[in-house]
Amino acid sequence: MSHAEQTPQPPVTAKVPVTRTHHADTFIDDYEWLREKDSPEVLEHLRAENAYAEAVTANQESLREAIFQEIKERTVETDLSVPARKRGWWYFTRTAEGSQYSIHCRVAASDTGDIAADWTPPAIEAGVEIEGEQVLLDGNLEAEGKPFFSLGGLSVSEDGNLLAYAQDNAGDERFTLRVKDLATGELLPDVIENVFYGLNFSPDGTRLFYTVVDESWRPHQIKAHTLGTDPETDVVILQEEDPGMWLGFDLSADRTELMISIGNSEYSETLALDLTDEKAVPVMLLSREHRILHSMDPITLEGERAYVVTHDRGALNNMVSLLPANQVGAPYEQQEWATILEHRDTVKVEGTAATASHLLIAVRKDTTERVQILPLTGLGTAAQQPAVEPAFDEELYTASLAHAELEAPMIRLSYTSDFTPSRVYDYTLADGTLTLRKQTQVNNYDSSEYLATREWATAADGTKVPLTILRRAGITNESPNPVIVYGYGSYEASMDPGFGIPRLSLLDRGVVFVIAHVRGGGELGRQWYLDGKKLTKKNTFTDFVDATKYLLDTGWADPSRVVALGGSAGGLLMGAVANLAPQLYTGIIAQVPFVDALTSILDPELPLSALEWEEWGNPIEDAEVYAYMKSYTPYENVAALPYPKIAAVTSLNDTRVLYVEPAKWVAKLREETTGGEPIIMKIEMDGGHGGASGRYEGWKTRAWDYAFALDTLGLNPAGA
Incomplete structure (x- = not known):
């Protein structure tokens, strides 16, 4: 046998000429x-x-x-995430040796009045079920018999009784949305096909918000589904016609507003939907006509609503400003934006989040991402306090916000570097204490060798x-x-x-x-x-x-x-x-x-x-x-x-x-x-x-x- 006969030969690809003419x-x-x-x-x-x-x-x-x-x-296969507290429950995921997918779980939180105790994650062992633990969704069971499995979103209703989740079984990122009664474990009859990433319940748990893509796979609609009704009757909250714009939404930190964002890589637009009023329609906060690339987070300052705006208005690397809600209806040129964080040539502001007491700012400095923390007291005024940045001992690292609950006394940070396996910290807002909650374990590994x-x-x-x-x-x-x-x-x-x-x-x-x-x-x-x-x-x-x-x-x-x-x-x-x-x-x-x-x-x-x-x-x-x-x-x-x-x-x-x-x-x-x-x-x-x-x-x-x-x-x- 010749060498040519032994060498694998590539498939012959037929030529079928097609002519394309432009300009x-x-x-x-x-x-x-x-x-x-x-x-x-x-x-x-x-x-x-x-x-x-x-x-x-x-x-x-x-x-x-x-x-x-x-x-x-090297992987510790039977593991769990650090529980995160949300509205009376500790939520976490488990992984088990031999299983492909995560298991989403929760256990009830306690409110004793001892802040440190109430906000310290429960001691949960990998592979060991604890009393009162509830499985919300087992990805391994969901994936059985299917060629592909991926989650496009999970949302629990405010009262903790319902779970909405979206899954993809083809790999084309078109998801099927289902709703589960967490008390009985039964699925509700509500099934919505071909939804996109992102879903949230209304505060009263009667409606679900989700996005839909058009034929070119662009998210172009936000819809509201009322539980128990035919999905064919779902209401279109907003539809974006411009084929060059991407549509999405998120909940405000206090879960009273649906923050709708429309944009591309050069400019954007933000609207808000009042979730406390079923008859409300989206209100324009900042229009695309001003060609400002931005994001907005609602906060409450001394009882008044305001919006924290991260934007590139005269600020290439972004700055952070405060826009009082009562200024939103004024002509753009007359609005008074107070500076929270001024523009810097050497620091890129990536975005913000908020608790009831602090503003959290993601910045990029010296090529690396880190978090800065700013009290809301005096925000945007001469009384504003300086931002604090948690310090770490490596030159090249990534520190980012993992979770922030509105009334929480602490925020969750994730930390990693090229040779430091993921760490989870809780940062106490009152005094800046940084508490290590978890260092991901890696078998047969010594970071000093790299x-x-x-x-x-x-x-x-x-x-x-x-x-x-x-x-x-x-x-x-x-x-x-x-x-x-x-x-x-x-x-x-x-x-x-x-x-x-x-x-x-x-x-x-x-x-x-x-x-x-x-x-x-x-x-x-x-x-x-x-x-x-x-x-x-x-x-x-x-x-x-x-x-x-x-x-x-x-x-x-x-x-x-x-x-x-x-x-x-x-x-x-x-x-x-x-x-x-x-x-x-x-x-x-x-x-x-x-x-x-x-x-x-x-x-x-x-x-x-x-x-x-x-x-x-x-x-x-x-x-x-x-x-x-x-x-x-x-x-x-x-x-x-x-x-x-x-x-x-x-x-x-x-x-x-x-x-x-x-x-x-x-x-x-x-x-x-x-x-x-x-x-x-x-x-x-x-x-x-x-x-x-x-x-x-x-x-x-x-x-x-x-x-x-x-x-x-x-x-x-x-x-x-």
Whole structure:
């Protein structure tokens, strides 16, 4: 048998030319036929792609299993969350060894008048049921017999008697809403199909609020369902017609107002619905016509209603202002906004939350997220007290607000870093006491054996790009190492420090894992984002390439052992750098990659396309945007280049990045590459944007990606 006969051969992808013309430019797309998801020919082709990927990676099976077992052994599988107090109950989740999903539970709280005792979480042991414990929802039972399971929301009525929950059993993020009587355990007859994320009860528990998506998968309606009635009669509270705007809602801290937000990445609008009046209609608080990107939180100050506004009105990195409710009806130019937190060039304000006594402000400073706490007394006046920020002992960490109940004497904070497993703290508002409630346990792990440090690469235009370099403590750049470079760089999303068990399996094999915080993300404030979107998007890609060159020039990376990794918009980044600098990478892993961006955004009927115009520009109406996007979109720029080994990982039911994008990209790469490395696509036939459901399936997915990377880096004991 010849070597050619032994080597797995990729499926032959038929060419069916389709012509697309915009702005006098014509593009011939040979693989657009793969978009027909229900076509037997397409499904057969996708199965053939999976078979080829399986054949190419067959030598990685034992490595995948080893990584999966390492993840499993390090994870304390039978565990529980720290109970959080809400309206007379302590709510928490349990996980059990051998089970894929969480179990949602509660136990009654006590009110003895001793604040410290009443607000100290009950001592609950992992795997041990306590007296009075009630199971609200067992994800494992819900998932039985179903190919996929994910929750899109949970809400308990004010009186604690009803549970509303939404579940997805396909991976397409269209949920079925059900209501459970917690006293009897019986389901009510109310069933609502095709709802989106987010649901809440009215204060009296007679109505449910939820969102609905349109044909392009954009949340465009908020509806109210009266329990016991036909869902066909549900009332539309608000409908948003602009295809470029996203609609959502949340409850005010005192649960008397439904705060409705409409917006995109550049400006927004807020309305409020009085939940104490069934006949109320939404009231405009701040209109989109002012082009202010903002969020609003209602508070009560000395008996008067007011709104805390986080906004970019003359404040690129946002500031926080106070708008009295009696000013809302005044003309915008005449409203008096009092400053709570002024704008700072070095600090980005991410948002606020409130208790009855304090304002909680999420800020980003020195690239990391932290929480500042401000008493409501004197807020927005000369008597305002200074903000307090809980201090931690690491340079690179993430501290965020986890839970704040209106009348609670303390707030819940979550804390993590790259090598500190998640911690849960309670912060006492009266005196600033920080109480550690839980340190997540990790088996076979010693944090002192690992290091996370910050270095800065210089981009071609002189911009300094932060890098987080993660490795075993004994590894230095005195000799080159196998390196994985990860990047995202879109939507102002920040790649914050956070602990991950799976990543340890890479580091323990000598890999240096580098996070390139490229422009388009939010790590260095709003300008960092603006410098990597629309007509500056290419900065995201060149920053990543320059970061890779820095790792090579400074001795961190072995030139023959560098793998690039990214997902979703980070998958677009992977496709772009594959075209820009294929010679720098031994391999590329693109997870649910947005690699056919121009085709998608040119079709407003496709899921989310119109919403993407604020991120990438509108190539339908703007010839300059069209030309710019065409110059970088990966699929259309595949050329006769020596592409490295590439794996595209996707899901059939993903509604955010359709499977067809990597399917077309992989076919085009195989057609054009001048190299001999395999280019494969692995497709999850029952998953969504996050892959298959269940924690074990998630671990297997991660193990697959990491085994592919390690094999590419020459770290697979099984060899070729």
